[in-house]
Amino acid sequence: MRNSLLRRFRYVLVAAPLTLAVGCGAVTAGPPEPVQPAPRAAVEPRNQPGVGPRTTGAAAVERAATEVEPNTIVGAVVLDRASGGRPLAINADRQFRSASLVKLLIAIDALERGADGEDRRRLYQMLELSDDGLASEYWVRGGGPDIVVRTSAELGLTGTMPPEVRGQWGEVLVTPADVVRIYEYILDMPTADRALVVDALASAPRVAADGFDQHFGIPDGLGMRWAIKQGWGNNDLAMVLHSTGLAGRDWRYLVVLLTEHPLGSDWGKSANSVTAAAKALHDLLPKA
Template sequence: MKRRTLLVVAPVVTAALAVALGVALWPSRDAWASSCTGEISPSRQSAEVKDAARAIQSAARGASAGIAMVDLTGCTDVAGANASALFPSASVVKLLIALDALAGKESDPAGLERMLSLSDDKVASELWTANGGAAIVRRMNERIGLQHTRPPARAGRWGETLTSAADVARIYQHISAKLPKERRIALTDALSSAPRTAADGFDQYFGIPSGLSDREWAIKQGWGSTDDRVVLNTTGMVGGKHKYVVVVLTSWPKNTSWPTATKAVTKAVSELHGLVGSTSLP
């Protein structure tokens, strides 16, 4: 699997994106909608979440994790560990890039679908540059009410946007409960159609897709490296008797191999299996 640094910058584009790749799908039902508009702070400790954190920490000396789980159906905190700690977002920031693009006057459905499902960096870079870079993060912080998320310190390195597991959970809560239906369907359909192999050749099916393989999911994964750390994030909504948000953000010493990190993140998610309800969306 490939390692990529957490930056991609494209030339400024002044017209609508000309990304003619991928096909935006429009399902017949708004499968991931919820009425969860209340304030949630994922901080409850449980045996399962402690085991999940231990799966990361025991895999490599110096590894760390931030975990958040929210029940969107009951609008309650399920579990959390280190949920307010900051981690590089890697491609998870593409959720904010997409939300910002959809809120603007022009957006390209095929390009957004490709950016989210295939985790296409080229589309993300074009949107990041065209829509103001760090201003995207600031606008979305204000709109969603994110408490910890910060733009990257180095301009253009959108994957170095810092965020927390609690904030990522708030992003999914916003998508499920506050986003207009048409925009929500555009996003969640792309997230639920993510293929195993990403645009850069990376295997995206670590964490949620493998650790909760008997659940329906809508995911945004992240992977890459900073100057001194390896980053691997699994985030998304999973379906059961209730709908849940599951977020596991992880940071690893620079010499950590991808197999070591992906195996540990999948094990961490599997430890959360008992906290998720039955096996199909209502």
């Protein structure tokens, strides 16, 4: 099923009032716009050198990924909430295109601006199934890039940037360190909001709303209880697959694995590389 979905994340803006292009993150509102190719982001992550601290286990995790899919670029951070330590850090401040990870910010923003019962149900579905249509709806309702500006300021995110083109929510730039901060914030949200987000992530089925197998990485590789938000997609520069979330008893670990792959890579092989990295990570985690 995964290999039949090679069109992810090819952002093209089309008609109004709200249209989602094939892939993870292209929406627009207002008058119709001409079809146009996805622009290059202000930062081209593929050309960035490694950024941020590295832990001693970084080489093992990167090696596990690249042995499956050569030329994979890995960015990762793991926070151990029990000790406060970071057993893994790779390119912690490097920017990656978010794909569906931005749905976490969309949900946080919508909940904090006041979501009624129906909105809460739909936000749960957006997170659980990684539903692009609902993400597009709430992106437009929240002011698009304004969501990123508001949440970045509130959460203290330092490397997260809105997309260059207003409707292309999957082109938001994030860093591994910022995604960890997002999960820390979620765990500190009011009880009802925290439960909504975490329960949705813990209920993510193998098959997402668009038919993609979203159990790569943490679910199939880490070997412990999880609550996940995954991301997958491509544009004119690269392909990305991200596996992020909470893991372990009492959500001891906040796990962020962001990966970038050359255009033309096989989706299944690339997903397997993320799973291999998660398996290697398991051996690095302190045992209770």
